[in-house]
Each structure stands twice: as C-alpha cells, then as structure tokens.
Amino acid sequence: MPTDITPIHVHRRFWSGLALLVVVLIAVGCGKRETAVEAGIRTQTLHIGNRAEPPDLDPQTNNSLVVSFIHEALFEGLVRLANDGATIRPGVAERWEISPDGLRYTFHLRADAAWSNGDLITAPDFVASFERFMNPQLGCEAVNFTYPIVGARDFVEGRITDFGLVGVEATDASTLEIRLRFRAPYFLSVLADKHFVPLHRSSVERFDGWNRRGGAWTKPGNLISNGPFALTEWKPNVVVAVAKNPHYWNAPAVKLNEVHFHPIEDPGTEERAFRSGQLHVTFSLPSSKVAAYMERQAPELHAxxxxxxxxxxxxxxxxxxxxxxxxxxxxxxxxxxxxxxxxxxxxxxxxxxxxxxxxxxxxxxxxxxxxxxxxxxxxxxxxxxxxxxxxxxxxxxxxxxxxxxxxxxxxxxxxxxxxxxxxxxxxxxxxxxxxxxxxxxxxxxxxxxxxxxxxxxxxxxxxxxxxxxxxxxxxxxxxxxxxxxxxxxxxxxxxxxxxxxxxxxxxxxxxxxxxxxxxxxFLLHPSVQGWRGNTLQVIDWTAVSLHE
Missing domain, CATH: 3.10.105.10 (Dipeptide-binding Protein; Domain 3)
Incomplete structure (x- = not known):
C-alpha cells in the first residue's frame, strides 16, 4: 500500500520533534520554578510558620501556643472567638442562655454539628470530654480554667470522685448545662479555649488514650476532630498538614483547602523561608531584622x-x-x-x-x-x-x-x-x-x-x-x-x-x-486575606483565604 511517509520524512519529523522537545525542556529548566507560596495561592494551601514541633496534638494536655494554632484548625468548642480576639461567636452550640445571676449557662447544640468521620456530636460528648480534662490522672496544666464550675476543683484535687457532682450536665442529647460557683463574666471566652473542645471518645479509647496524655489517637488516620480542618499528614520536624473538613457544620465558609504548619524554631531560618517563597506567614521575626523592615515600611511586617x-x-x-x-x-x-x-x-x-x-x-x-x-x-x-x-x-x-x-x-x-x-x-x-x-x-x-x-x-x-x-x-x-x-x-x-x-x-x-x-x-504575604492580628493570637480559620 503506497504511503506519503518515506523513511527520510520519518527521520526529519523525529529530529524536528526532538529539537522541539529539547527547547521545551531547556525553557522549563531555565524558567522560574513555582514556589510553595505561589502554588499555595493556586491551590488555596496556606503555609505558616509554627515555631516548634508539637509535643502531640491532644488539645486537653497541651498548653503551648505552638499547638494552639493547629488545634483551632482541628477542633471547635461550644463557642469560638472571631479574629478580633474578642467577639464571641456560636460554635457547636448555635445558641445559649445565661441565668440572671450569671451562675447557669445552657447551651443548645446545632443539629448538623458532626465529627470529621460524619458522626453527630452530642451533649454527652462534651460531658465526657470535660471529665477527661479534669481527670487528676492526666494532670492537665490548664485545668484551673474549670475552677469556676461547681465541684470542678474538688474533682481535680481528688476530694470528690463522682463527676456527677460537678456542674456539667447533658439534660438531653442536644442540651448542655454548666453551673458556676461564682459570677465569671469572662466564662464564655474560657469556653472558646482549645481545652474545652469535645473529643471523639470511641476513637480515643481505641488507642488507649482516654486516661493518659496524647498517644496514637492524635496521629493522621486516627485523629477524629470536629473543626474546619482534619489532620492529613504529620512529618515530625517538617510539617503538620490539615485539609478542609467536609463534615464541618460551617464548611461552605471555609475558603482554604489546606493549611501546612511548619515547625521552624529559629526565627532567622523562618524569615529566610518567607523571603524565598516557602511561607505565607511567619510565627515571628528575629529582633535583628525588625528595624530594617520598619525603616523601609515593609507592608509585609505586622506588629x-x-x-x-x-x-x-x-x-x-x-x-x-x-x-x-x-x-x-x-x-x-x-x-x-x-x-x-x-x-x-x-x-x-x-x-x-x-x-x-x-x-x-x-x-x-x-x-x-x-x-x-x-x-x-x-x-x-x-x-x-x-x-x-x-x-x-x-x-x-x-x-x-x-x-x-x-x-x-x-x-x-x-x-x-x-x-x-x-x-x-x-x-x-x-x-x-x-x-x-x-x-x-x-x-x-x-x-x-x-x-x-x-x-x-x-x-x-x-x-x-x-x-x-x-x-x-x-x-x-x-x-x-x-x-x-x-x-x-x-x-x-x-x-x-x-x-x-x-x-x-x-x-x-x-x-x-x-x-x-x-x-x-511577624511577616504576612499580601496574598493572605482575612487575617487579623489580635492580642490573644486567635485565628478564625473560616475568614482566611489566598488571592493573587
């Protein structure tokens, strides 16, 4: 069968194609490589400096700022703080009432509040989690936050062993009541703290973590949380990665697809990572660099x-x-x-x-x-x-x-x-x-x-x-x-x-x-939108997004 492609035509096409491929490869090799920041803008993946490697991701036994940013992404309590660090917003509880004497708080859980595996969150989940937080065996450092609650300190210090005597009660599956010993006008802010989040008891117990600090239940694939993100990766001393949680009750408001937390203990190294396009946000800035950024009025510097x-x-x-x-x-x-x-x-x-x-x-x-x-x-x-x-x-x-x-x-x-x-x-x-x-x-x-x-x-x-x-x-x-x-x-x-x-x-x-x-x-890339510094260093992850 006659053909219009002779051997010589094949050779010419081969060499022409090879030459084109070489040019393309050279162009790609010589072109500017996409940085983590640039890729993050394209994929809505935020890269943030996190100062140090987290000891573990147990929200009740960790008392460090380097873990709190991650916990705010993974967990949510009855209420939460807006990114002004002051405004109280509904969390798992869609509404609440406070008695006239300020001693009784009644929270009504939203019907669509769910864990990252799809299970529904109930008021007994909060009761059980509060009991774990106050468990003397765990020795949680922040447990003094519970002391305004009736019976809490007696339970923590072993004077009573029946948690039923503590002023935390699920009156039904979606209603939680907390009774206080004294009027504490700041108590709603206390409940926004990461230590008061619920824990998925069955998954924690599966890894023998209910009566001890941390453990395998906090690892990727094991950790079931209820916040705007879910844990996907944890490479020690490299990155803790979280991805958008589709079961979060307010998932439509979450704009980021992923957040990568990078433990960089040295501020100088962190600052260089920012300048080289590896971070959108730093945890801090070396004191030796602050003056230079201030002198040139760098828009990326925030104080x-x-x-x-x-x-x-x-x-x-x-x-x-x-x-x-x-x-x-x-x-x-x-x-x-x-x-x-x-x-x-x-x-x-x-x-x-x-x-x-x-x-x-x-x-x-x-x-x-x-x-x-x-x-x-x-x-x-x-x-x-x-x-x-x-x-x-x-x-x-x-x-x-x-x-x-x-x-x-x-x-x-x-x-x-x-x-x-x-x-x-x-x-x-x-x-x-x-x-x-x-x-x-x-x-x-x-x-x-x-x-x-x-x-x-x-x-x-x-x-x-x-x-x-x-x-x-x-x-x-x-x-x-x-x-x-x-x-x-x-x-x-x-x-x-x-x-x-x-x-x-x-x-x-x-x-x-x-x-x-x-x-x-700290340094903040101009692509980061919705980030607002505040005196309590709270991050409202539903407000943050990335734009060109």
Missing part, C-alpha cells in the same frame, strides 16, 4: 501587642531561690529599659507588672523596677555579699533560637555585673523544656504566659498554691487569699483591689520576675 508576659521563673523550694531576698535581688538587677532598647528592639514593652496593665480593663500600678543598689543590699542580707559564696546556677532556656540566647546572655551579664553571681545558660529544645517545667527540674528559667482569656485572673492563677501551672512551686497563704477574693468579689472595685493585691505580693515575693510584655512581629 501586634499581646496579652503575653515573658518572665523568669525561680524554683522557690530549692536553695538559694527559696529565699525571697535572692529572688528580689535578681529581679531588681534587671534593667528592663536597657534590655528593650538595645537587645529586644521592637519585641515588646517593659513589664513593670506581672499581667499586662489594661488586661480585662484593669489598670495596674507598677511593682517591678530596676534598683541595683537595693538588689546588692538584699543579696548581702541573704548571705551573699557581692555574690561571694553564691552557688553557680543553671539558667535553663526555653529554646535554642538566637533571640532567646541573646536575651538570656543580656540577663546573665546584668546579674554578673550587678550582683557578682554567675549563671550557666542551658539552652533546650522546646519539647524538652516542657518536661523540665512539668518535673520542676530547674533553678531558674526563661518562662512566659500567653493569655487565652482577656482577664487578669487567668495569669494570676499561676501563683496559687498547687495550681498545675505554678512553675515556681510557690506557696503563699496571703496570695491564695487575695486570689480567692477575686473570685468572691461582688463589685468591680473589690475585684480590682484583689487583683492589685495579687500583683503586689508577686512584686514583693518574686516567684516570677516579669521582664517584658510581648509585641509579636
């Missing part, structure tokens, strides 16, 4: 004052820090103004109080100051004149990043020059530091608290005897009485007086030496 205090925790049950005069001397030797001006440029504001003044609307008088002469006198009175005979102490750092090292070195030098004492810095990985806190195996450490409720009582609770977050292991009867007066106050004036008394005692006894209140400097 937000936080309800967060960075302080030094002293182990008050171990010499030499069992002596309040030693703790006072260390605090009085800190030149906070110089530290913020020369070391922590743009990273915060001087902390003259433990809780940031203005929190919850309460203006607080200053109690912490720089007074080197008094610092030296107190140390001498404690038996260490000019630092003579003072035992060398390990100064545990909460991370290994450069900013933390520079900050700690400045403190180390202030104590050496003013007091004549030496402390040896011990940088630790974040996960290791959390264990150090739980075991209280430190002498003094960099510490801090990020408030999740805009009320001083949340942070002041850290000084109460036996509180799970009392890292200093401090006990003071006058302080406990002052804190109890906050709860029992019947007027705003009485409550303010009790709050100020707590601050005064901390300023005098110094279990914690406040250093600075944080200002979060």
């Amino acid at each position: 937000m004052p936080l309800l967060q205090t960075n302080f030094i925790s002293f182990m008050t049950t171990r010499a030499p820090f069992d002596d309040a005069r030693v703790r006072q001397a260390f605090s009085l030797a800190i030149d906070r103004d110089q530290l913020l001006a020369t070391v922590l440029k743009g990273q915060g504001d001087v902390a003259s109080t433990y809780v940031r003044s203005g929190s919850g609307g309460y203006e607080l008088p200053p109690f912490s100051r720089y007074d080197p002469a008094t610092a030296r006198r107190l140390l001498a009175e404690a038996g260490y004149p000019g630092g003579a005979g003072f035992p060398r102490q390990e100064f545990t750092l909460s991370s290994r990043d450069e900013d933390k090292l520079i900050y700690a070195q400045a403190l180390q030098e202030m104590w050496r020059q003013t007091l004549g004492v030496e402390v040896q810095m011990v940088p630790t990985e974040f996960k290791v530091w959390l264990d150090v806190l739980r075991n209280r195996s430190f002498a003094l450490t960099t510490d801090g608290w990020n408030m999740t409720v805009n009320d001083p009582s949340e942070m002041l609770a850290l000084g109460v005897t036996g509180d799970p977050n009392n890292d200093a292991n401090w006990s003071n009867a006058d302080y406990d009485a002052a804190f109890a007066a906050i709860e029992q106050a019947t007027t705003d004036e009485a409550r303010r007086d009790a709050i100020i008394m707590c601050e005064r005692i901390i300023g005098e006894e110094v279990p914690y030496a406040p250093v600075y209140h944080s200002v979060r400097n």
